[in-house]
Amino acid sequence: MDYLQFYGIDWLAMVLTFLAIWQIGNKNKIGFVLMMFGNTSWVAVGYLTGSVAMIIANVIFFSMNLRAIIKWSKPQLVASE
Template sequence: MDFFQYYGIDWLAMVLTFLAIWQIGNKNKVGFYLMICGNTSWICVGFLTDSLAMMIANVIFLLMNIRAIVKWSQPDELNHN
C-alpha cells in the first residue's frame, strides 16, 4: 500500500474536510475557508485519478461554500429568508 500515491493530497483533503466540518459545527466561519481548501484538494485528487465526478462534485461544493461565506457575512436580518 502506497500512502503517498497521490502525493499526500488525498490525506490533506481528508484532514481539511474533517477540520472544516468541526469548525462549521462550532459555528465558526473559518470552516468554510477550510472546506474550500479541502474541495480544491479533492479536485486535484479527482484530476490525478481521472474522476470527472469527483472534480464536478467538488467544484459544486466549493461554490456552495463560497455562497455560505457570503450569506454568513450578511447582517442577521437578511438571513431570515
C-alpha cells in the same frame, strides 16, 4: 510505492474536510474556508485519479461553501417585536 501516488493530497483533503466540519459545527465561519481548501484538494485528487465526478462534485461543493461564506457575512436583520 503506491502510497506516494497522490503526493499526500488525499490525506490533506481528508484532514481539511474533517476540520471544516468540526468548525462549521461550532458555528465558526472559518470552517467554510477550510472546506474550500479541502474541495480544492479533492479536485486535485480527482484529477490524479481521472475521476470527472469527483472534480465536478467538488467544484459544486466549493461554490456552495463560497455562497455560505457570503450569506454568513451579511448582517442579520433583527425583527422588532
